[in-house]
Amino acid sequence: xxxxxxxxxxxxxxxxxxxxxxxxxxxxxxxxxxxxxxxxxxxxxxxxxxxxxxxxxxxxxxxxxxxxxxxxxxxxxxxxxxxxxxxxxxxxxxxxxxxxxxxxxxxxxxxxxxxxxxxxxxxxxxxxxxxxxxxxxxxxxxxxxxxxxxxxxxxxxxxxxxxxxxxxxxxxxxxxxxxxxxxxxxxxxxxxxxxxxxxxxxxxxxxxxxxxxxxxxxxxxxxxxxxxxxxxxxxxxxxxxxxxxxxxxxxxxxxxxxxxxxxxxxxxxxxxxxxxxxxxxxxxxxxxxxxxxxxxxxxxxxxxxxxxxxxxxxxxxxxxxxxxxxxxxxxxxxxxxxxxxxxxxxxxxxxxxxxxxxxxxxxxxxxxxxxxxxxxxxxxxxxxxxxxxxxxxxxxxxxxxxxxxxxxxxxxxxxxxx
Amino acid sequence: xxxxxxxxxxxxxxxxxxxxxxxxxxxxxxxxxxxxxxxxxxxxxxxxxxxxxxxxxxxxxxxxxxxxxxxxxxxxxxxxxxxxxxxxxxxxxxxxxxxxxxxxxxxxxxxxxxxxxxxxxxxxxxxxxxxxxxxxxxxxxxxxxxxxxxxxxxxxxxxxxxxxxxxxx
Numbered sequence: 001x002x003x004x005x006x007x008x009x010x011x012x013x014x015x016x017x018x019x020x021x022x023x024x025x026x027x028x029x030x031x032x033x034x035x036x037x038x039x040x041x042x043x044x045x046x047x048x049x050x051x052x053x054x055x056x057x058x059x060x061x062x063x064x065x066x067x068x069x070x071x072x073x074x075x076x077x078x079x080x081x082x083x084x085x086x087x088x089x090x091x092x093x094x095x096x097x098x099x100x101x102x103x104x105x106x107x108x109x110x111x112x113x114x115x116x117x118x119x120x121x122x123x124x125x126x127x128x129x130x131x132x133x134x135x136x137x138x139x140x141x142x143x144x145x146x147x148x149x150x151x152x153x154x155x156x157x158x159x160x161x162x163x164x165x166x167x168x169x170x171x172x173x174x175x176x177x178x179x180x181x182x183x184x185x186x187x188x189x190x191x192x193x194x195x196x197x198x199x200x201x202x203x204x205x206x207x208x209x210x211x212x213x214x215x216x217x218x219x220x221x222x223x224x225x226x227x228x229x230x231x232x233x234x235x236x237x238x239x240x241x242x243x244x245x246x247x248x249x250x251x252x253x254x255x256x257x258x259x260x261x262x263x264x265x266x267x268x269x270x271x272x273x274x275x276x277x278x279x280x281x282x283x284x285x286x287x288x289x290x291x292x293x294x295x296x297x298x299x300x301x302x303x304x305x306x307x308x309x310x311x312x313x314x315x316x317x318x319x320x321x322x323x324x325x326x327x328x329x330x331x332x333x334x335x336x337x338x339x340x341x342x343x344x345x346x347x348x349x350x351x352x353x354x355x356x357x358x359x360x361x362x363x364x365x366x367x368x369x370x371x372x373x374x375x376x377x378x379x380x381x382x383x384x385x386x387x388x389x390x391x392x393x394x395x396x397x398x399x400x401x402x403x404x405x406x407x408x409x410x411x412x413x414x415x416x417x418x
Numbered sequence: 419x420x421x422x423x424x425x426x427x428x429x430x431x432x433x434x435x436x437x438x439x440x441x442x443x444x445x446x447x448x449x450x451x452x453x454x455x456x457x458x459x460x461x462x463x464x465x466x467x468x469x470x471x472x473x474x475x476x477x478x479x480x481x482x483x484x485x486x487x488x489x490x491x492x493x494x495x496x497x498x499x500x501x502x503x504x505x506x507x508x509x510x511x512x513x514x515x516x517x518x519x520x521x522x523x524x525x526x527x528x529x530x531x532x533x534x535x536x537x538x539x540x541x542x543x544x545x546x547x548x549x550x551x552x553x554x555x556x557x558x559x560x561x562x563x564x565x566x567x568x569x570x571x572x573x574x575x576x577x578x579x580x581x582x583x584x585x586x587x
Contacts, residue, residue: 147433160445167453174460218454222446247430251438
């Protein structure tokens with residue numbers, strides 16, 4: 001047991017050392033370089049080391065090897081009112097070549113300080129890498145939509161490519177043995193099959209009634225594997241989890257919501273918009289808005305749960321590492337060294353926990369999606385007196401299941417959100 | 419301390435939403451078209467196949483059991499039949515032997531009787547012959563007596579001699 005755990009521990013430690021020591025090393029190195037009185041402050045650590053790594057950005061951070069800026073695409077309304085699409089190779093190019101200026105640090109909230117546009121100042125700002133963290137504004141006209149390719153989009157696309165690669169390769173295997181079913185061969189096929197069958201038998205089938213699960217299984221599988229791979233990418237050095245961005249999880253939740261709205265049975269809509277059939281009118285009036293708000297909140301919670309779990313995990317890790325540098329500022333080098341040991345230990349623990357959470361959150365998102373879809377597509381069996389009875393029975397069952405699943409989710413998610 | 423970027427963590431960006439939606443829909447379509455279809459279909463086909471195989475195997479097992487039971491029954495029947503036949507054969511053999519014995523005994527009896535009859539007849543014939551012989555001898559003796567001057571003593575003597583000459587039987 002110990003023999004098995006130890007190598008894992010060492011590997012995790014090594015990965016950690018590489019992934020976390022490297023990005024932070026240049027930050028330390030920049031102190032002696034002395035960029036115009038710049039010094040490491042607590043604020044700087046929080047902004048750059050902790051939040052800077054967790055937030056989305058328009059660059060890929062491969063420090064200390066490279067820092068790749070991503071293309072910027074802007075849908076803009078120019079001063080004369082025309083709607084155009086402008087594309088630049090990088091933020092640097094955008095600032096130098098286009099009518100854009102950089103807002104200074106800390107200006108977003110208060111008033112409108114003039115953006116930096118002068119080339120000399122711009123060069124200085126770019127030299128200090130400020131353009132990567134500060135928002136850009138258009139000097140003439142306005143930006144309608146910033147369609148730039150961001151870090152999290154790249155990681156999302158990477159996750160999609162990995163999933164596509166895995167499953168299209170896997171599908172080829174099944175096409176080969178088309179005439180006669182063959183036994184699965186190898187770890188790859190068996191492992192993936194276990195997951196696919198798990199999603200089908202544990203998530204889709206029990207939650208979506210009347211054999212309708214066949215319709216929704218592809219979506220559930222897609223969501224499950226995308227989230228799983230994206231979550232695991234969050235553990236890879238230099239990469240990040242696309243699912244730790246609220247926009248990504250929001251889009252996923254909206255997809256589920258759209259499926260619920262598109263495929264919901266008329267019974268579901270009727271009950272949603274007119275309240276339970278056996279309740280008095282007054283109660284119905286109260287219940288209908290609650291039901292509608294509840295429906296929206298369920299899906300909102302779906303997005304936030306996934307986002308918060310993934311973001312929380314990475315923030316904890318960056319904070320633990322940031323603690324080392326904070327100690328350096330506050331209490332000096334000796335304290336920083338001793339903190340390193342504690343920080344690394346905790347970070348390893350959190351990383352292992354994140355691996356667990358990666359699976360749990362993919363499962364939770366998918367099972368809740370399946371449950372919501374199942375509740376929506378369920379048809380109440382009509383026919384005389386039985387309608388009321390079976391209707392309330394089914395409803396009760398669905399509610400019960402929802403409670404049970406949420407209970408389970410809460411219990412599982414608790415250690416991570418703490 | 420103000421956290422400048424904290425807000426950007428929870429603010430969804432329009433560009434990401436747009437690209438993510440487009441990318442995810444394409445992703446979903448490609449996987450739906452080329453990935454999940456073949457996989458889930460062949461998974462189901464295989465499951466069905468396995469289920470059928472198991473059912474078939476169970477049926478075959480059931481059938482085999484029935485056949486075995488039938489065979490067992492048939493064997494038992496055959497054994498019983500064989501035993502019965504054996505018993506019958508033994509019985510009939512016994513019977514036959516008895517019959518044979520009786521017949522033999524009867525034959526022996528008959529032969530014995532025949533033999534006795536033969537002996538009796540031979541005896542009678544012999545006696546008859548003897549009687550004839552005796553008569554002839556008597557006649558001869560008489561002749562001799564007559565030829566020799568017979569007196570009473572001599573006569574008796576002669577007859578006695580003649581009688582002595584007869585076989586004792």
